[in-house]
Amino acid sequence: MKVNKTFGEADASTEEKIKQAARNIFHKKGFAATRTRDIAEEAGLNLALLNYYFRSKQKLFDLIMLETMQHFLLSLTDIFNAQGTSLETKIELLVGNYIDLLTEEPDIPIFILSELRNNPQELVAKIRIKEILMRSYLMKQLQEEAAAGRIAPIHPVQFIMNVMGLTVFPFIAKPIFSNLGNLSEADFNQMMAQRKALIPQWVKAILATS
Amino acid sequence: MKVNKTFGEADASTEEKIKQAARNIFHKKGFAATRTRDIAEEAGLNLALLNYYFRSKQKLFDLIMLETMQHFLLSLTDIFNAQGTSLETKIELLVGNYIDLLTEEPDIPIFILSELRNNPQELVAKIRIKEILMRSYLMKQLQEEAAAGRIAPIHPVQFIMNVMGLTVFPFIAKPIFSNLGNLSEADFNQMMAQRKALIPQWVKAILATS
DNA sequence: TTATGATTTAATCATTTGATTTAATCACTT
DNA sequence: AAGTGATTAAATCAAATGATTAAATCATAA
Numbered sequence: 001m002k003v004n005k006t007f008g009e010a011d012a013s014t015e016e017k018i019k020q021a022a023r024n025i026f027h028k029k030g031f032a033a034t035r036t037r038d039i040a041e042e043a044g045l046n047l048a049l050l051n052y053y054f055r056s057k058q059k060l061f062d063l064i065m066l067e068t069m070q071h072f073l074l075s076l077t078d079i080f081n082a083q084g085t086s087l088e089t090k091i092e093l094l095v096g097n098y099i100d101l102l103t104e105e106p107d108i109p110i111f112i113l114s115e116l117r118n119n120p121q122e123l124v125a126k127i128r129i130k131e132i133l134m135r136s137y138l139m140k141q142l143q144e145e146a147a148a149g150r151i152a153p154i155h156p157v158q159f160i161m162n163v164m165g166l167t168v169f170p171f172i173a174k175p176i177f178s179n180l181g182n183l184s185e186a187d188f189n190q191m192m193a194q195r196k197a198l199i200p201q202w203v204k205a206i207l208a209t210s
Numbered sequence: 211m212k213v214n215k216t217f218g219e220a221d222a223s224t225e226e227k228i229k230q231a232a233r234n235i236f237h238k239k240g241f242a243a244t245r246t247r248d249i250a251e252e253a254g255l256n257l258a259l260l261n262y263y264f265r266s267k268q269k270l271f272d273l274i275m276l277e278t279m280q281h282f283l284l285s286l287t288d289i290f291n292a293q294g295t296s297l298e299t300k301i302e303l304l305v306g307n308y309i310d311l312l313t314e315e316p317d318i319p320i321f322i323l324s325e326l327r328n329n330p331q332e333l334v335a336k337i338r339i340k341e342i343l344m345r346s347y348l349m350k351q352l353q354e355e356a357a358a359g360r361i362a363p364i365h366p367v368q369f370i371m372n373v374m375g376l377t378v379f380p381f382i383a384k385p386i387f388s389n390l391g392n393l394s395e396a397d398f399n400q401m402m403a404q405r406k407a408l409i410p411q412w413v414k415a416i417l418a419t420s
Numbered sequence: 421t422t423a424t425g426a427t428t429t430a431a432t433c434a435t436t437t438g439a440t441t442t443a444a445t446c447a448c449t450t
Numbered sequence: 451a452a453g454t455g456a457t458t459a460a461a462t463c464a465a466a467t468g469a470t471t472a473a474a475t476c477a478t479a480a
Binding site: 028110129164169179182201 | 238239240241242243317320323324326327328339340343344366367368370371372374375376377378380382386387390391393404408411416418419
Binding site: 045046048049 | 429
């Protein structure tokens with residue numbers, strides 16, 4: 001009944017196998033549509049063991065959700081607060097990083113955002129996204145560039161909406177766009193790769209708008 | 211056992227009450243997380259009656275989903291195919307219409323897109339979105355403007371990704387952005403109202419990118 | 421080998437939930 | 451008032467599903 005795993009000794013991979021399976025299925029189908037039996041099967045092990053390790057579906061889900069959100073925000077933190085890079089460079093890094101990440105794991109955004117509607121405030125608050133983003137060095141740069149007249153003044157939230165919308169939305173609506181353009185998986189990914197160069201130019205053009 | 215409703219006579223509003231309740235809850239929680247008992251309660255009537263009218267949860271859901279997608283695409287069709295309006299005007303109308311619609315019903319995009327991952331192809335094909343969008347007059351205008359050198363050439367799908375991303379994504383990630391900017395419901399809506407004017411300018415700037 | 425913890429197997433519970441049934445009741449028309 | 455269809459109430463089914471249990475088996479270290 002005790003869950004004292006002996007890390008590094010007997011088996012650290014069972015817990016990890018469960019988590020990977022849970023991540024896969026939760027990401028694809030969401031909490032409500034996921035059955036613990038499916039997770040156990042995907043992990044290639046027993047349903048009893050899953051509950052032995054994680055107590056309940058909800059606890060396992062909470063863990064996966066937290067890790068996923070942190071994973072998704074990790075790249076942000078460093079880029080946003082780098083002091084040696086220009087605004088332009090930050091945008092390039094940001095877009096490039098996210099498109100790389102989402103090409104690998106395209107289900108993350110829709111997973112996070114669709115689960116978010118259940119407990120909107122709680123989860124958003126937990127990851128302290130406001131502190132990370134709004135007080136970042138990038139926000140300061142945005143103000144400075146506007147004050148210096150090098151870009152048009154823009155509300156920080158409007159700016160983030162634009163960058164994230166241009167970058168993330170294609171992955172969220174991937175089945176629609178794939179159908180629209182008769183795109184294979186490879187076609188879609190190639191188009192996203194092109195956006196890595198295009199979006200920074202577009203954002204630059206947006207920021208130049210008088 | 212027969213479902214012969216006498217439209218316009220006895221009561222056409224019961225079926226409609228069920229559909230409205232179903233729409234509300236399905237939109238908010240998705241198929242898997244919605245219980246038919248909740249729909250019945252929200253509609254203020256009996257669970258038995260719900261099944262009497264719509265046979266099953268799945269059939270009711272399919273109906274709501276179809277109507278929702280049509281509702282969401284309805285505005286598109288006319289705007290995209292108008293022959294008397296410029297590309298610029300079409301973008302203004304498109305963005306304005308969608309922001310108005312989504313301000314009223316902000317749950318629609320995440321609802322459609324999160325359910326879409328279950329049967330991606332089937333549903334997308336059913337609404338014939340490819341025909342509506344890709345063969346529209348707007349697409350033709352996009353080509354012509356590019357050929358005439360008045361805008362930079364752009365892949366039609368990239369263009370739609372941009373317009374939709376800028377317009378729809380803020381509603382999908384509404385809880386995050388609201389938290390980011392300490393936005394009340396009214397604040398958020400006001401910011402979206404501002405985007406009605408801003409996005410067309412931004413898209414114009416994007417299309418001017420060399 | 422033996423002891424110990426990890427894992428499996430199989431059975432079982434309890435609850436939820438979609439769906440159905442039957443009899444009663446209501447609203448409205450004739 | 452009688453009749454008709456719509457609606458309710460309450461009970462119930464059956465299946466799915468999260469969770470637990472107990473005994474057997476496996477793997478590994480001492």
